[in-house]
Amino acid sequence: MTIFFKRLKVGHPEPLSMPQDAPNSWKTYTILESRQPQSCMTRADIAALDTSDRHDARTSFIALVNRAQTGEPLTELYDKKRCHEAFTFKPFENSPIEIKVWRIWGAGAIRIYFIYLKKNIILLRTIAKRKQKLSKGEEGEIKSIAKLVLGCISQHEFEDRTL
């Protein structure tokens, strides 16, 4: 599958615009399954939430953008309970390295799963999670998305696929 990346826009400031980056800012990207905006995975995640959770998701994204803008390590900007390693996995069999998937516990029940890619934050899934532990299915799906992203890295295609 061919995927693309687009900067996260959170509805603030209005009209929709890019966050004001400092030179060292983390840049937060969503994943698209095509060049069409409606194929944005994060958009689909948000659409699946109920109104209360969507409100919390917006608050969580704004908080993420505010902190990412500073360029400081996210683990220093959030409490450990709020930003931590969710799980690790090997991108392929016998891989010498493990990929860390991170989780931000945002407002309410919102959980944001992401990986780092250089100075970028790639959002994998945004879900309303009322149980702490991910199901095997959820974890597997997040791994699948992460592997798609990693495929782009190995092919040095990230910049080419940024919309």
Add this chain to the structure above:
Amino acid sequence: MSHSKSASLSKTSLEADADMFADLPPLDPFEIKKDQIAAQLAALLSHSGKTRTEIADALGWKKSRITSILSGRSNLTTRTIWDFCSSLSFDFDVVFRRASQPTAQQPWQQYSAEALTLSAITQGNLVVMSVEEHTPEKIAADVKNGTNWPSYITISGFISTENRDLEKSSRLPTFLDLASPNISAIDYSFAGKIKPEIDLVQLSKSTST
């Protein structure tokens, strides 16, 4: 993968690049400002190298109070901000700006002075240039439009060979963008970005305080 199919997309979200939260009530700008202040304080703490436990101990506060301050949900008093900053040996000001203007530069965003030396070989001639780095704050229009590069340098100089004078230096590029935020590549090849008459360019960096 059936990710997008598993989630029901509303008709609104299927429209062009619309706000995915467009159907929610408008945001309260004050709530956002509270979170921005908390994010800046968290960044200051990170920049200082101290932990939440250490600043809590220094101030005689419970760690939960630090957590609350940095959560973005508290309406902080001037006293709280002052205590927090001063314990890290920082002061703070109230700096006003138009909403459309870039924010003030913070300590963790400042560059050390970069002394850059650019040398190039062009058809057997030596090119000597001085390089001055500009932060995006100096290029406010780009920042405002969201089109700025992480950093910029301006090149000025002359070609120090016979039959070449200062006037001809205008043929040299005077503006060059760098894709690397920290100009971390010691030998950064600009081949292909420089005008064709320059065959090979290497940028070296030394940091001065």
